[in-house]
Amino acid sequence: MAVDYLHYLRADKLPHMWCPGCGIGIVVKSMIGAIDALGWDKNETAVVSGIGCTSRAPGYMDMNTLHTTHGRALTFATGVKMAAPDKHVIVIAGDGDSSAIGGNHFIHACRRNIDITMIIVNNNIYGMTGGQFSPTTPYGAKAATTPHGNIDPAFDLGQLAIGAGATYVARGSVDNGRMLQKYLKDGMAHHGFSVIEALSNCHTQFGRRNKMSDPVVMVEWIANKVVTKAKAEKMPPEELEGKIITGELHRNDERPEYTDEYSQLIQRVQKKAGVHQ
Amino acid sequence: MSNGSGRTDIVFWSGNEIVAEAAIAAGCRFYAGYPITPSSEIAHVMAERLPEVGGTFIQMEDEIASMGAIIGASLTGKKTMTATSGPGFSLKMENIGYAYMAEVPCVVVNVMRGGPSTGLPTALAQADVMQTRWGTHGDHPTIALTPAYHREIYFSTIKAFNYAEKYRIPVMLLLDEVIGHMSEGMKVPDPSEYEIFNRIKPSVPPEKYFPYDSSFGDVPPMASYFEGFRFHVTGLNHTKTGFPTTDPDICQREEERMIRKVMKDAEALADLEEYQLDDAEIAVFSFGSTARGARVAVDEARKQGIKAGLLRAITLWPFPDRQVHELASRVKAFVVPEVNLGQMILEVERTAHRDMPIVGVNRVGGVPIPPYEILSKIKEVARNGR
Ligand code: SF4
Numbered sequence: 001m002a003v004d005y006l007h008y009l010r011a012d013k014l015p016h017m018w019c020p021g022c023g024i025g026i027v028v029k030s031m032i033g034a035i036d037a038l039g040w041d042k043n044e045t046a047v048v049s050g051i052g053c054t055s056r057a058p059g060y061m062d063m064n065t066l067h068t069t070h071g072r073a074l075t076f077a078t079g080v081k082m083a084a085p086d087k088h089v090i091v092i093a094g095d096g097d098s099s100a101i102g103g104n105h106f107i108h109a110c111r112r113n114i115d116i117t118m119i120i121v122n123n124n125i126y127g128m129t130g131g132q133f134s135p136t137t138p139y140g141a142k143a144a145t146t147p148h149g150n151i152d153p154a155f156d157l158g159q160l161a162i163g164a165g166a167t168y169v170a171r172g173s174v175d176n177g178r179m180l181q182k183y184l185k186d187g188m189a190h191h192g193f194s195v196i197e198a199l200s201n202c203h204t205q206f207g208r209r210n211k212m213s214d215p216v217v218m219v220e221w222i223a224n225k226v227v228t229k230a231k232a233e234k235m236p237p238e239e240l241e242g243k244i245i246t247g248e249l250h251r252n253d254e255r256p257e258y259t260d261e262y263s264q265l266i267q268r269v270q271k272k273a274g275v276h277q
Numbered sequence: 278m279s280n281g282s283g284r285t286d287i288v289f290w291s292g293n294e295i296v297a298e299a300a301i302a303a304g305c306r307f308y309a310g311y312p313i314t315p316s317s318e319i320a321h322v323m324a325e326r327l328p329e330v331g332g333t334f335i336q337m338e339d340e341i342a343s344m345g346a347i348i349g350a351s352l353t354g355k356k357t358m359t360a361t362s363g364p365g366f367s368l369k370m371e372n373i374g375y376a377y378m379a380e381v382p383c384v385v386v387n388v389m390r391g392g393p394s395t396g397l398p399t400a401l402a403q404a405d406v407m408q409t410r411w412g413t414h415g416d417h418p419t420i421a422l423t424p425a426y427h428r429e430i431y432f433s434t435i436k437a438f439n440y441a442e443k444y445r446i447p448v449m450l451l452l453d454e455v456i457g458h459m460s461e462g463m464k465v466p467d468p469s470e471y472e473i474f475n476r477i478k479p480s481v482p483p484e485k486y487f488p489y490d491s492s493f494g495d496v497p498p499m500a501s502y503f504e505g506f507r508f509h510v511t512g513l514n515h516t517k518t519g520f521p522t523t524d525p526d527i528c529q530r531e532e533e534r535m536i537r538k539v540m541k542d543a544e545a546l547a548d549l550e551e552y553q554l555d556d557a558e559i560a561v562f563s564f565g566s567t568a569r570g571a572r573v574a575v576d577e578a579r580k581q582g583i584k585a586g587l588l589r590a591i592t593l594w595p596f597p598d599r600q601v602h603e604l605a606s607r608v609k610a611f612v613v614p615e616v617n618l619g620q621m622i623l624e625v626e627r628t629a630h631r632d633m634p635i636v637g638v639n640r641v642g643g644v645p646i647p648p649y650e651i652l653s654k655i656k657e658v659a660r661n662g663r
Contacts, residue, residue, distance in 0.1 A: 013520065043505050048349070059509055059520060064502040066352065067511035068345065069375050075342035079349025079357070080502065082333050083307055087503050108338035262333065269328040 008032045008042065010062045017056055021215025023174035023200030027121050028057050030177050030198075031092070034185035045088040048077040050102060053128045053202070054094040054121040071101030074109045077116050085259035089115075090188070095122040096134040099155050103135075110164035113192045114258040118166075119184065120157055120195065123202035131205030142209040161195040162250045168194035169250040174201060175223035176246075183248065192257045199226065199244065287464055292430050292456045293360075296386055297322035298465070299434035300358050304473060305384070306332035307357040309346035311339055311365060314399050315454045316388035319360040340365040344372035347383045352510060354501030356438055360386035363396060366405055366412070373447050374413030375512045377535065380489065380499070382441035382476055384434075386450040388457040389565075391643050400643025401454040403565055404617035409449050410594050416532055418539035420546060421449035421594040423564040427461040429591065432471060439474035440546070444539050445496050451593065453616065455566035455645055483507065488519040489531065495538035540595060548591040549600055553579065557586030559655055560608040562601065562625050564590040567614050567646055574651035583659045593621070598628045605629035610658045614638035614651045634663040 009032070018024050035045065045063045049055035051070035058065035068076045073091045081089045098106050098120050109116060125143060126132040133143035135155045143150060161169045168190035172180030180198055187194035201207065201218040212218040229247030232240060290298065297319045300308075308323040320336070327334040333350070337343040340361055347357035361369060366387045376383055389405045391397025405412075409421045420440050424433035434450060441448040479486045479498040488508045490497045497517075500506035513521040514528045522528065539546070550568075553575055554560060563571040568589040578585035588604060590597060601624075605611070610633055613622040622637045629635060638654045640646050657663075 042507060044503060046502055059511070062507055064352075064507055065509045066349065067509070067513070068348075069371055069512055072341060072345045072372065075337065075345025075372075076349035078335070078337070078342070079307070079309065079346035079351075080353055082335055082346070083350035083353040083355045083357075084503055104338055105342055108342070262335075266328045266331060270331070273329050 003033050003036045005029065005032055008035060008062055009060055013060050016060055018053060019204045021201070021203060022053070023123060023198070023202070023219070024054055024057060024121055026174040026177050027092075027119065027180065027198045027200060028060065030181035030184050031090070031119065033181045034188055037185050038188055040088050040188070045090065046077070046080050048073045048080065048089065048091045050093050050097040051128070052094040052097045052126070054092055055097060057092050071097055072105065073097070074102060074105040074116070074118070078109065078114060081114055081116055081259060082262065085115075085263065088188070090117045090119065092119045092121065094127070095120060095124060095136040095157070096126045099135045099157060099160070107160070107164035110161050110166040110193055110195070112258040113165060113167050113255050115191055116193055117184075117188045118193065118195045120197045121200045122157060122197050123200040123206060125202050125206040127202045127205045131209060141206070143206070144209075157195070157197045158249045165193075165255070166195045166250070167192035167252040167255050170195075170248045171197045171199065171244070171246045173199035173222050173226050173246055175219050175226070179246070186248065190251070192252075192255060199246075287462055289460050289462050290427070291318060291458055291460045292427065292452055293318035293388065293458065294322050295427055295430045296360070296434050296450065296452070297326065299431040300384070300438065301326055301330060301332070302468070303435045303438035304356045304475070305358050305438060306330065307347060307350040307355040308333070308359065309335045309337050309343040309350070309357070310359050311337055311343050311361070313340070313362045313365045315390055315457050316360045316362045316386060318457070319386060340368035341372060344369040344385070348372060348376050348379070348381045351381050351383050352502050356382070356442070358384040358386065360388065362388045362390045363392045363402070363405060364394065366408065370413045374415060374417070376447040377413065377417040378415070378512050379510050380445035380497075380535065381447070381510070382445050382499075383447045384437045384441055384450060385447050386452065389451060389453045391641065397643040399454065401566065401645055402616050402641065402643065403453050403567060404620065404641065406451070406593060406615075406617070407620045409451060416536060418446065418536045419449065419594040420444070420446065420539060420592070421451050422548075422591060423451045423593045424591055425456060425565055425568050425589065427463040428466060430456065431463070431466050433591065435471050435473070439472070442474050442476040443496065445476065445499055446539065449594070451565070453565045459566075479506070487517045489515065489517045491517065491534055495534050495541070543595045543598070546592050546595055547597045547600060549597055550587070550589040550591065552587040552589065554586035554588060554604065556584055557607075558584040558609045559586070559612060559658055560604055560610070561585060561587045561612045561614065561651065561655070562590070562621070563587065563614055564593050564621070567616055570646055570648040571614055571651050573648035574655060577648065577652050578655045581656070583655060585655050596624045596628065601625055601628040602630060605631050605633065610634040610636070610662070612636055612638060612651065612654050612658060614646050614654070616640055616646060634658055636663065
């Protein structure tokens with residue numbers, strides 16, 4: 001059955017504020033598709049964000065929405081989830097928001113394995129503030145603060161999440177919304193901290209400075225860069241040079257989830273104290 | 278109803294332990310914090326006690342995260358608290374501003390230590406009083422309580438939660454290192470000795486609900502997440518709907534409302550102890566642990582024939598403008614001891630608004646101001662008029 005997108009959107013807040021052709025719209029569409037496929041109730045779902053173009057997404061979603069401070073979405077979301085462990089909590093953040101100013105919160109949410117779904121829209125740039133380089137800007141690329149080319153090495157957000165302990169990690173891209181939706185759905189269904197990186201286009205701030213000001217050209221650039229995990233396994237290393245692997249990168253269904261651990265702790269403490277509640 | 282601790286006997290608790298126990302009695306069921314002296318004992322007690330009452334304790338990765346977590350948890354309807362000291366208080370400032378802007382109730386405890394920067398990690402100071410008022414960027418009202426005695430700490434903690442719920446703001450509970458660490462015997466207050474206030478919930482159905490609807494008064498009713506209201510919360514200036522706006526008139530109106538909602542109750546919020554002030558010629562203005570020494574100094578001055586008195590602020594912010602102004606018309610001089618280099622004295626000068634001696638007694642070395650230093654200043658002012 002077709003997804004009734006308007007059921008999940010605050011139609012009166014449209015049109016959205018993103019540039020025409022911005023990839024964030026595709027991520028939001030995939031996100032709604034995933035929520036719909038899982039049958040999540042809007043009343044039982046919170047969407048939390050920080051600051052940036054991506055972080056405006058919750059405002060358009062007809063759920064319990066929280067637009068917080070720069071980098072801190074996961075901290076607010078952790079409070080929401082710990083206080084209401086039986087509800088669904090989704091964080092949507094950009095690359096700068098999640099891995100620069102919010103990097104510490106990111107690794108600690110991974111470590112705790114709290115049941116929050118973290119969607120990172122990675123467009124390799126700070127879009128809203130005017131195109132400064134981010135921790136995922138490719139080496140050599142031009143940005144407002146790298147007019148002579150970027151010398152900062154980039155983060156691999158998937159590896160960062162895996163290393164820090166996230167129990168579901170996947171990467172998709174906006175040139176393939178269907179695949180992205182599948183990872184979003186699997187990540188949301190996963191009981192633990194899940195990270196879904198969505199490679200996206202900011203043609204306005206990144207593309208313009210790197211000969212890709214047309215969104216179609218920039219999405220093609222992404223499409224040519226990505227290789228599915230299944231394909232990559234059959235490719236020789238020299239062909240993989242400069243490619244980005246998409247797919248389910250990591251999954252662990254064994255590690256205990258944090259809110260479960262805490263509710264068990266409450267039970268233990270109350271049993272010992274003889275509290276009957 | 279129980280006070281949560283199940284104790285009504287005499288206990289020997291430090292100020293920090295009292296804050297934790299009183300918070301639970303006030304209904305706090307969510308605490309997020311990060312280790313820092315001299316406030317750590319509050320986290321220790323919360324970690325032990327909250328699970329017993331079905332509440333949640335979480336030690337976050339940093340101070341900023343703890344502040345974010347208590348705001349998030351409060352939006353689900355819980356009463357929430359964090360505790361910190363100087364450097365941690367500085368770190369929390371951005372999210373404290375968020376709680377003002379988004380009007381989210383919570384309690385922030387700052388057990389003041391020496392600064393700036395790392396300063397004197399386990400030693401006394403009262404130097405964050407202006408930061409408490411003006412630390413985050415932008416305009417906002419401030420409620421800050423500075424209890425000085427043990428049962429008072431208990432009642433102030435309960436009041437802090439009540440004010441947070443009543444006005445939808447973060448309320449600051451300002452202890453200083455001496456108040457936080459000093460243990461005193463006290464009888465645990467019985468619930469009949471205080472009232473508990475819970476935030477006003479909407480009386481309208483979700484489709485008619487706006488999170489900042491001032492047609493219900495300056496403090497709009499507050500829904501919780503997951504109750505069907507599906508509202509939006511942001512740190513951006515917003516309309517009554519909760520969605521961002523840059524309309525200058527709406528921004529002006531809403532920011533004025535957010536200040537008015539507290540300041541129109543300034544008289545009710547004022548909490549002052551007046552000691553020996555009836556015939557006083559020299560008034561000492563003080564708060565927190567310093568006020569305990571000031572009281573000794575006043576007694577001693579009286580013995581020596583000087584008409585001294587003490588005005589002790591238990592609610593430090595909003596500042597008791599009217600009360601200090603009126604007192605200024607009756608006394609000849611003010612002495613303002615504080616463990617900083619002169620912060621609250623600026624408020625005394627502003628509100629006294631008279632050409633009269635207003636002199637400070639100041640220390641910043643991490644030790645309390647001895648009563649004799651306050652006494653000698655009182656005597657000096659009595660003798661020289663300055
Ligand atoms: S600036 Fe970039 S990220 Fe922001 S809306 Fe425009 S295209 Fe999208």
